[in-house]
Amino acid sequence: MAGCFKMAGMRWSVVRSFQTFCISPNISESLCCLFQQVRLKHQNYPRLRNPIWFVKKERTKYEEHLTQQNKSFIRDVVHDKYGGPPAIIGGVSTYQQSPLKIQPMDRGSWFLGCRRSGLIARNIGIYPMWLKDGTRVLTTLLQVVDNHVIRYIPPEEFNPPRTSVRNPKSKRRLGCLLVGAESADPQNFTKEYCGLFKDSGVMPTKILGRFLISPEAVMQPGTPLYASHFKVGDYVDVRGKTIYRGFQGVVTRWGFKGGPASHGVTKTHRRPGNIGSGGEKARVWPGQKMPGHMGNRYRILNGLQVLRVNTKYNVIWVKGQGIPGGTNSIVYIYDTFLPLRKPKEAPHFPTYYPEDEEPLPDEIYSENLHPFTAPTIKYEENV
């Protein structure tokens, strides 16, 4: 079994045989590595270090034949532990958390260039709004449903396999903040998943997301995050998973023009046409646009202005439509990275705490947005 097999199929069979060989416990680890170095060049790719929250989430449900007493006992236990059953009505969680669990830690202060946490929201729809000069603008409503900080991993311990997409050699040390959205009945999840939420005192959430933050923006696990985290007039980036469109042809996927519909064209109405240039590099270049699976990828929309915030239902009106994912999908909202759109005043840092400040009004409108409670727009006589 010398190592000069050129066909991929043969190499794979070599790999498989060595894999089975190495799995048996009698072979020492060093021998395994030796075999891998010599023979198995492409094994163990990609080298992943899975994060701690990469556990099985949903539990297969069996017929448990619980009696009525059992069910009520479980309900009481959940009630005692968390202070109430999970009930999200209209996007607002109805159970109250005990204030003793949430004692604010030392809060950092904002400085230019720091990163604070974002929010996990649900895209509930697109509505038109009018500005004060009569212009009609389409806005997307993003509802922040029951966000809580679950865990913080300081930069010394946090070691993701891929640090930064733009600048892999950056020495910036960012901590990882785990935020959960939409709490649900713990009976639906596995024990390992529920264990992630043990220290925070929050009911297990359906959605778990991470935000990379500077260590000054750390928050106590269990802190609730509200829509007022973003001020009206600020700019945000929204990241979502695009709608899955399946296997799509080249016209839909890349916007090719295809061929003519008539004039004797045979079977070339939506085909890509030529894929190479011929000549010196007589091959198809890598990255050639071809049909394939389209959608179901994370994409970020930058520089969306926050026009209106509703503090009662935690809804953010964001200017623009076409947020990736469509209606009823989960999105992540961050402060903009665009340098010319960064806020000039300090935002709520690390987040908006309702007990610190005066209660905000139900609806907060941007300066140039026309609230429907105001009278009809009338233009003044200019010379």
Added chain:
Amino acid sequence: MDMMNRRNHIDIPEFYVGSVLAVSSSNPHAPEKVTRFVGICIQRGGCGLRAFFIIRNVVDHQGVEMFYEMYSPVIQKIEVLRLEKRLDNELLYLRDALPEYSTFPLDMEPEYLPEGSAIPVNPIKVKLKPRPWLERWERQELKGVQDLGLPKRFYERAAAVAKPWEKYDLMAEYRESIPAEEQEEIFAEVYSQLHQLEVTRKIMKRKRTFVKPKKMG
């Protein structure tokens, strides 16, 4: 709630496709900053804040249509000059009809109906101009149009292309409408405010009808 807040500032009256309306809206480019347009409503559509209606009139032998959004804060006043219905849900065929069917005087006076009466249905049959038309009117079941006078082959083709099963499509109807249970929920939230608005509207109507005879005498 946004729609209710807007309705507190402007009274959006009850009207149907076929009613004659006068809409005053603020316009920064007009000399008096207000544009008033009178015409017949040919189409109503949209849902919620996007609800719109299109008004048509013939001004100086030129057909003009204005598209208005009902909840736009730029609209100052919507008056119903003649409240009536027609035999069709959409009067887009007026674009291919003789201009006399779409002309309405710009200084038309509002016509009042006795209170509590049913909305009158105008059984007028409109005469269309000779072909070419903007749409194939023979393929749509239009009741408010006179006999089109086309050769037989048009009607045969229309029958061949027709989709009579669409009226039985329950899922399409379900998709386009809000189910009854949700309608009741929404109505329960909004009912009291709507009722108040209706009461104020009736009071204003009575005041108007009372004032008119005094002016004449």
